[in-house]
Amino acid sequence: MAGEMSAATGRFSLERLGLPGLALAAALLLLALCLLDRRTRRPGEPPLIKGWLPYLGVVLKLRKDPLSFMKTLQKQHGDTFTVLLGGKYITFILDPFQYQLVIKNHKQLSFRLFSNKLLEKAFSISQLQKNHDMNDELHLCYQFLQGKSLDILLESMMQNLKQVFESQLLKTTSWDTAQLYPFCSSIIFEITFTTIYGKVLVCDNKFISELRDDFLKFDDKFAYLVSNIPIELLGNVKSIRKKIIKCLSSENLAKMQGRSEVFQSRQDVLEKYYIHEDLEIGAHHLGFLWASVANTIPTMFWAMYYLLRHPEAMAAVRDEIDRLLQSTGQKKGSGFPIHLTREQLDSLICLESTIFEALRLSSYSTTIRFVEEDLTLSAETGDYCVRKGDLVAIFPPILHGDPEIFEAPELELMNIKDWKLIHPGSSLNTTSEIHHLHAN
């Protein structure tokens, strides 16, 4: 309520300022930001690129074409440099042999501090920053995404996939056409949601389709939401987020049937630290739901897109699946249920390679950590200092286009030599650092 009031007051006063007033206010703000930010490069620090825009720094150039801009900076300044981006100083480390400096240094370079800030901005979860015990206990729940629990999740996902497709097929009398992205997002969203949170008891298809549409509208504005733009300036995102959070309240989710272990264990932890009715519980569920579909939807989209563009690749993937079905005594067709174990799925090398290639070609992933104390990162090529409060990041897309690693990086699906797996455990792992992919 207080938030809504201040937003309304803010809008009122801006309108009354008029155009000349706004221009003057913007000029004064820029001047204040220039005066406040007097940072210069200190000895031992990487090159500093502040751009010409106070506070925003190089944000516009990076947004326009991230890959080319990063390559230009690499040519000019080498593999390590610091840029000003939306009020934050980020040191990029582009040499893949130095990635471990960022990923393995959990004590001084924190994922948690970075992600907790993001969780507050994006999902309005405020307690994680203060309550370390709850944070630890929620992280322990990730064990239910591994091992035996993952087998159970997979089993339930297969059942849900079958039901979603079967109900579509029963309704359809001839071929339907759909756009690829809405098709992928609708399938992945429904299957993931029902696998984690269960099915709505009352036969109410509207619940899931409305939730999906709201979720996609929310996700569409995600990049703006996590930047420092006030949510009040982002159209109706705030009210959509509130609606989704209400939909994921303890009361509503208690009515679902077939909830997963990972959901149940998270709900138990949340109910230990919040009262049952607290809407922040729904905000936690929104965060987890986002993590579970934000990467899988674009991954499915791009994998299908490249397969459709390359009939020879599509034929190899189909043939591999047909052979697996044959060897496990299963038949194709809408009347025949298909059941595959995790081991059998793991044996689909052509399919897995297609997904890795789709990730290589389409991901603009950035892995970011928060610097907890002033420190010196030591690499073979030299030491460099980073400051407390800054961010450190790696940007693997540069590697994904490197001809020293991929024979023909510009060619689609051509790096799958004889359909042998590009092994995910190799020293230059192409996929494990993907964060958010771009589908349009």
Ligand code: HEM
């Ligand atoms: C193509 C599929 C996926 C990709 C490429 C992917 C990638 C990633 C990456 C790169 C991170 C950040 C790690 C870091 O910076 O160290 C992450 C975090 C996370 N992902 Fe995924 N992910 C995928 C699917 C999923 C799914 C299906 C789920 C849940 C069912 C999930 C749940 C999470 C969670 C909960 C986190 C936060 C972990 C934490 O707080 O420590 N992801 N993911």
